[in-house]
Amino acid sequence: MTGKVMIVDDEPHITRNLEKVIPWEMLGLEVAATAKNGREALEALQGGEIDLLLCDIRMPVMDGMTLVKTIRDAGMDLDIIMLSGYQDFSYTRTAIQYGVQDYILKPIPYDELTGVIARVMSQRRARQRQQQDERVRMNAVLDLANEKVLFDVLKDYTDVSHNHWLVAEDEHELSGRSYLLLVLDMDAGAEEAKDWREWNDKERKLWNFAVANVLRESLRRSGMRHAVIQMRDGEWCVLAAMKEGYRFDRGETSQWIEKLLEEIRKHVKLSLHAGVWGDLVDMKGLSTAYKRVHRSMQLDPEAERIRFFTGETLLQNVSHEVLWSSSERILEALKRGHAQDVNEEMKLLSSRLQSLGTPELGRIKPVLHYFALHLMREMKEMQLLGKEQEEALWRKLDRRISAKDLLSVIRQTADAGLAGSSDKKKHSERTIAEAKAYLDRNLYRDIGVEEAATRVGLSTSYFSLLFKQTYGETFIEYVTRQRMEKAKQLLENTSKSVAQISKEVGYSERRYFTKVFMKYTGENPTDFRARLQQPG
Structure with a gap:
């Protein structure tokens, strides 16, 4: 991509010479604009991006130093090479203070200027590549972090708006x-x-x-x-x-x-x-x-x-919708281990099916078949079906069976799930407590819900459900809250750097840690520490 150059000088012959003598194309550049003073240059800068500014110091209306200061105050991202007939070191010192990349004395040695331009642009392009790489890495971190949160959002385990402390992106970007x-x-x-x-x-x-x-x-x-x-x-x-x-x-x-x-x-x-x-x-x-x-x-x-x-x-199909709603209530009751609710819903489902005529039963059958499959998959996720039970149910579903037989498969699956859940309830409580203790011991590591679930032998989805039911917040909410509270303690009570604290609470990327901390506390880590350390 060709870089853009602006030449600012009140002497037209110098501007013409610079346009003609410097091998711009070889340097991967083109002269996009010229100006006779700082005010003209500022107006031209509003019209498009400039990568490199060649600027005289002494000019009418607005001189070069005032122009450079205005550019830096406005936060414009461009490199600057000053051109001047004045050897006074005070000019050089001021130029350095304003972040000027180099300072060339007139009369201009064009070969030397060409080398300076090549060096400045090489450094700029390297800097841009590094910034792009950092943006890619940061986006990957944000995507992975938000991916962890999004499971809970999709399952309706948490309500995350753009200003929620779990979401570490800029608000205007996410909203x-x-x-x-x-x-x-x-x-x-x-x-x-x-x-x-x-x-x-x-x-x-x-x-x-x-x-x-x-x-x-x-x-x-x-x-x-x-x-x-x-x-x-x-x-x-x-x-x-x-x-x-x-x-x-x-x-x-x-x-x-x-x-x-x-x-x-x-x-x-x-x-x-x-x-x-x-x-x-x-x-x-x-x-x-x-x-x-x-x-x-x-x-x-x-x-x-x-x-x-x-x-x-x-x-589009009200009877299908009613049946599916009933099926979902059965599944939710199974997940909570409420046998009475399961039995009541099964009776209601059976009554609804008995009230249907043969044609409607035929239309309902695919939905029943799916729910039997869905129920088996969910029970499998929750590890409530033994291998032999699962194989026996699969054999039945593989055959062409009636709606009545499908209801029987659903009943058998539900009974197996209830039997397993009553045996597992106390075990699950111990399992989640074990997972929580493991998390507390390993906050310094980037632990994901998959690792925590595997650690205690549960599927990710079932582990997430149990964790929410047990502690009233999602896995990600709990881990992030503990990390932020630990970071607050370290900032208040130690002299460790923000980068050290970031790693100590499980964030390999310091900038991402800062984003989360600001969302959680409303302050960046440095300001948080400074406020606590103020006397009185």
Whole structure:
């Protein structure tokens, strides 16, 4: 990319010579503007970016030093080489104070000036590359951090607005962000999923990890800011942050999603189904949009691999909607281990099915079949189904069975889940307490929810649910709060640097730590420490 140069000198012949004699093209530069004094230069600077300014000192209207001071006060990012016939060191000292890169005496030695320009621009380009690398690293840190938070947002475990202390991005940046929400799910009842059923937990984790990596790499190549969140075994939510002014286009979106699905087919040998929320959604609307897409993917009888859903989609079949709502209440009661609520909902579900005629039962059957699959996957996530129980239920679902038999499978799955949950309740309490103690001992490490869940032998989604139920806040909220409180203590009671404290509380990137700390306390770490150390 060609750099832009501005020449500011009140002597026209010097300006002409500089334009003609300096090998600008060889230096990767072009003269974009000239001016006869500082005021003209400032007006020209409003019209576009300039990388390098060659500036005389003595000029009418506004001299060079005043121009340079004004540029620096305004925070303009450009390099400056001063040209002057004055050898007085006071000029040089003032120029250095204003951040001038070099100072050339007139008459201008053009060969020397060419070398100075080459050196200054080489340093500028190296600095720009470094800043770009830092931005890429910082964006990666922010994306990973927000990805950890977004699971809880999608599950409605936490309410995160743009000014919430968990979200470490600039408020203006996040408040204007809109997401394209995509849910990718496997068909657990399909023929190609039979291998997946036979895998052990380690094999499934590796497979899930591989799918997530393929998605992230494909999205990275597209240049999109994105998050890939595994919602459960075999299901992912992809959030792509769209730039302001982006208009949702189903045709373009379908092509993009088809490329993602093809990448997964190619590298992981698996076909997934995609459900897309039919409009862009902000942070506050993510949970509702995710739940609606997740539900609609199961209630929509069409078999297209890519389907779009909106708020109206759910109203197309009221009987399906009522059945699904009942099914969700059964699942929520199972997760809480409330046997009475499960039994009452099962009775209501059975009564509803008995009141339906044969044609309606036939239409309801696919929803019942999905709920049986959904329930089994959720019980598997919560480790409430034994291997033999799971295999027996799969054998039944693989056969063509009636709606009545499907209800029996749901009942058996629920009973198995209840039996497992009553045995596991006290064990789960001990397990989460063990995880909390592990976190408290390892705050200095960048521990993710996946590591903590694996440590105590639980799936990520079930661990997140138990942690929220037990402590009233999400895993990420708890860890971040503990780290910030520890950082406050260290800032108040030790002389350790901010960089040292950042690492001691688990943040390898000091700037990211500062962002989180400012969100949490309203002050940056240096100001926080200075305020506490003020006398009186």
